[in-house]
Amino acid sequence: MKQQLTGLIRTMRPKQWLKNGFIFIALVFDGKLTNPYFFSKTLAGFGLLCLTSSTVYLINDLVDIKADQTHPTKRNRPLPSGQLSKGVAIGAAVVLPLISLSLAYLLEPEFALILASYLALQIAYSFKLKHVVLIDAMTLAAGFLLRVAGGAALVDVVRFSPWLYVFTTLLALFLGFSKRRQELVLLQEGANSFRAILDDYNLKLLDELILIVTATTVLTYSLYTFSAEGLPPNHLMMLTIPFVLYGIFRYLYLIHVRGITDTPDEVVFKDRPIQLAVGLWGLTVVLILYLL
Numbered sequence: 486m487k488q489q490l491t492g493l494i495r496t497m498r499p500k501q502w503l504k505n506g507f508i509f510i511a512l513v514f515d516g517k518l519t520n521p522y523f524f525s526k527t528l529a530g531f532g533l534l535c536l537t538s539s540t541v542y543l544i545n546d547l548v549d550i551k552a553d554q555t556h557p558t559k560r561n562r563p564l565p566s567g568q569l570s571k572g573v574a575i576g577a578a579v580v581l582p583l584i585s586l587s588l589a590y591l592l593e594p595e596f597a598l599i600l601a602s603y604l605a606l607q608i609a610y611s612f613k614l615k616h617v618v619l620i621d622a623m624t625l626a627a628g629f630l631l632r633v634a635g636g637a638a639l640v641d642v643v644r645f646s647p648w649l650y651v652f653t654t655l656l657a658l659f660l661g662f663s664k665r666r667q668e669l670v671l672l673q674e675g676a677n678s679f680r681a682i683l684d685d686y687n688l689k690l691l692d693e694l695i696l697i698v699t700a701t702t703v704l705t706y707s708l709y710t711f712s713a714e715g716l717p718p719n720h721l722m723m724l725t726i727p728f729v730l731y732g733i734f735r736y737l738y739l740i741h742v743r744g745i746t747d748t749p750d751e752v753v754f755k756d757r758p759i760q761l762a763v764g765l766w767g768l769t770v771v772l773i774l775y776l777l
Contacts, residue, residue: 492569497539618685622661644715728766
């Protein structure tokens with residue numbers, strides 16, 4: 486029983502819950518971070534989003550169990566390794582969304598609708614969309630966009646700029662294409678046996694796609710900092726641009742020069758300079774929006 490519980494928690498991917506932090510973007514950038522009501526509401530939404538995303542990981546691992554058994558690292562996950570039984574995983578995948586969606590409706594009906602859309606999109610990704618070239622990465626980006634939209638629904642946004650929706654989408658595309666590139670590099674000739682969609686990608690295409698989304702991500706964020714409504718009129722938000730630039734450049738350095746094959750989220754957990762850049766960016770944003 487203890488082994489099953491441990492395997493279930495591992496499969497729910499608590500480390501991946503960091504991605505759900507995008508739900509706080511609306512709270513911060515709409516100037517409501519210090520509002521106890523909206524903060525607690527967003528925090529509750531974060532918890533429900535984590536339960537929902539864990540459902541997606543369970544479903545995804547159930548669908549990919551055979552493919553994961555051929556992967557050099559994913560074969561050690563609870564389901565492909567046999568630590569977690571399929572019956573327990575299926576049961577959790579049914580119960581978790583019933584809990585999260587019901588509580589989400591009580592919290593905010595619009596948020597529940599967005600959460601249900603996120604779940605439906607990710608289930609479609611697990612069964613079909615991850616096998617469609619380009620659409621696979623765009624689906625992942627849409628998931629991040631829905632996280633931000635969910636946060637906006639919870640705080641009744643007034644000053645939240647649409648530029649941040651565009652920036653989030655482009656940044657997620659950058660991470661999605663980077664993930665595909667890392668899979669190609671890591672698996673090399675065996676890539677197709679793990680994920681068939683990798684047959685439709687190559688390093689040249691992915692490097693060009695990453696180049697495009699890198700440029701547009703930086704441009705979009707830069708335009709946001711001095712043209713969006715609701716920001717301080719002194720344009721101090723432009724001071725946050727170097728942190729965004731450094732974070733992206735550092736990641737590109739790691740994959741092209743250092744040959745890092747970790748996924749983007751793993752790099753964030755491991756690389757101190759990127760962590761420092763993200764931390765300084767967040768601190769600077771809060772100082773500008775709330776104290777200066």
